[in-house]
Amino acid sequence: MTASQQYNERLERRRRKGLVFSVLLFLATTSGLVVLVTLIVDVVVQGAQWLDWEFLTRFPSRIPENAGIKSAIVGSLWMILLTAAISVPIGVASALYLEEYAPRGWLLKIIQININNLAGIPSVVYGILGLTLFVRFFALGRSLLAGALTMALLILPIIVISAQEALRAIPEGIRESAFALGATRRQVVWSHLLPMSAPSIMTGVILALSRAIGETAPLIMIGALTFIAFLPTSALDPFTVLPIQIFNWTARPQADFQGLAAAGIIILMVVLFLMNLSAILLRNYFEKYRAR
Amino acid sequence: METNERNGSPPAARGASEGAKVRVENLDFWYGANHVLRDVSLDIRANEVTAFIGPSGCGKSTLLRCLNRMNELIPDTRLEGRVLIDGRDMYRNADPVMVRRRIGMVFQKPNPFPKTIFENVIWGARVNGYKGDEAELVERCLRKAALWEEVKDRLHAQAYGLSGGQQQRLCIARTLAVAPDVVLMDEPASALDPIATAKLEETILQLKERYTIIIVTHNMQQAGRISDRTAFFYMGELIEADATEQLFTRPSRKRTEDYITGRFG
Incomplete structure (x- = not known):
């Protein structure tokens, strides 16, 4: 051969x-x-018949025909807005400090390892923390604010890490040339680093918030109620959110409630989809703004 | 910064460095444990182009970055000795932000900001509190950098759309906008093609009327073409500094001769 x-x-x-x-x-x-x-397909088949305007505009009820998901939708929206308002500024500020200000050394390494570990802690642990710290110690009760603070803690590591990565991706030449022009660090951060990293930070934030909107365990721990026949009027009101309402319906024996749960899942998926869509639009807007 | 302790007195008077725009005194510099500059002393005259030459790793770029305190941005570095501009100490009792405004720098790779041409030029002036006519300043700086004619119709277009050579001249214009009196250039032509390089060198020669220019280059022909004086570095030491013609034709040190004739490096 x-x-x-x-x-x-x-x-x-x-x-x-x-x-x-x-x-x-x-x-x-x-x-x-x-x-x-x-x-x-399974969810849509089960839940489609329950999906109508009434479902969206009614409060939960013991009678399946009268049950709606209004309070859970409003609760989830409140929850996401509050969580974002708390976690985004703190997360981005932490990332800026760690990447641009903190002196390199062992302390920074320890902090970094801890943040990476925090991102992997099961959410139920955050629930226990939230219960002890916010519900009891700060006496916020089983309120939206307590829930949002807990959720903010949960997603903070994800936001910090993704913002750090966004900052690291900026070429060193940008910082160097800005400093060489006699800019202060704050000016470099505000004029260049934040605008340039905004689109990637935004992506990280949306991913983190998408996780938060589907989280159930920590809110069950802090005692988000499921039977809420009114809308929260302030951050200190009790609340329920979509995944908890769904969880509650699936736990009931009647077949009708299974259908309601499926309808709730559809709503949750639509909300998630809308969030991701708005994230993409926002990101595109920022990219265009940066390119101008 | 331990040497030349002068009883905590204020920065040296002008008389201390007569004739020298930039004076480097007994400068030592370390990256961690790596001793990269050893006892460098050098005078640089105003309104001349001074070239730093030497093989890779000889410390010429490090010295350049010591002059405008850019090396401080790198963690774990240490400096001893003094850098004086017009007789004023740039390290003791000096604000690094002020130092960098006075001593501009153009880098090896063209690195414009992801903004428009106009914004690139004006940004440095703005952050330093410039309140005058922005359009006028931008035009003046672009003219000095020999870029005005090429970009005057698209000042609000993205800087990334320019060619490499244009981007580098934009970086020069940006540097001039903060009104420095010394301009440092770290191999500014190394990423450019021969035509863009020729244009850049022409620009540099025009600039020396108003500015003191220090340029690091790997290209000895370039040093010969544009510099009035040349300093040769080897292994972190200044081997020889002299008028460029003198250094290239009658070097006083054997090592310099070996390098410029291409026997090593």
Whole structure:
């Protein structure tokens, strides 16, 4: 057998292996997708008949026909707005300090490791923290504010880390040339670093908030009520949110409530979708603003 | 900054450095434990182009960045010795922000801000509190940097749309806008093609009427073309500094001769 024949034979085998590999990758991709599609179809089939204007505008009720999700939608919106208002400024400020101001050294390393660890702590632990700290110690009660503070703690590490990465991605030449023009650090941060990193920070924030809107465990821990037949009028009112309302309905034996839960899931998914959409639009806007 | 302790007296009087715009005295510099500049003393005259040459890692860029205190932005560095401009100590009793405003810097890679041409030029002036006519300042600086004719119709277009050579001249214009009297250039032509380089060198020669220019270059022909004086560095030491013609034709040190004739480096 000549060397060339040997190579040809190997080439065949290499091609076959390559084909098998690409098929495996394709299957991996579709398996996730198939599960997701099944889930969506199942939920829509179950919940579609319950979805109407009444469902959106009514308060929860013991009678399935009268039950609505109004208080949960409003609660979730309050929750997200408050959480964002608390966590975004603190998170971005922390990232700025860690990346641009903090002196390099062992202390910074320890802080960094801790932030990375905090991002991986189970959310129920944050719930316990929130219960002790905000509900009891600061006596905020089972209020929106206590819930939002807890949620803000939960997503803070994610925001800090993504903002740090956004800042690190800015070329060193930008900082150097700005400093070389006699700018102070604050001027470099406000004129260049923040506008340039805003689109990526925004992405991180939206991902974090999307996680917060679907979180249930910490809010159950701090005692977000499920039967709320009124709308919160201030941050100190009791509240419920979409995932808790859904959780509550699924826990009931009657088939009608299963349908209501499915309808609730559809609403939650729509809210999530709208959030992500607005994130993309906002990000595009900022990118355009930066390019101008 | 331990040397030349002068009983805490204020910065040296002008007479101390007669004739020298920039005076470097017994400068030592460390990156961590790495001793990269050793006892460098050098006088740089006003309204001349001074070239720093030497093989990679000889410390010429580090010295340049010591002059406008850019090295302070790098963690874990240490400096001893003095840098005087017009006889004033740039380290003791001096604000680094003020120092960097007075001593402009153009970098190796063109690095305009992701803003318009106009904004690139005016930003530095604005952050330093410039309150005058912005359009006038931008035009004046772009003219000095020999870029005005090429960009006057698109001042509000993105700076990234310019060619590399234009971007580098924009960076020069941006530096001039904060009214420095010394301009440092760290291999400003290394990312440019020969035509853009020629244009840049022409610009530099025009600038020396008003500014004191210090340029780091790897290109000895370039040093020969544009500089009045040349300083040769090797392994963190200043080997020789002299009039460029003198240094290139009759170097007094063997090491300098070996380097400029291409025997090493």
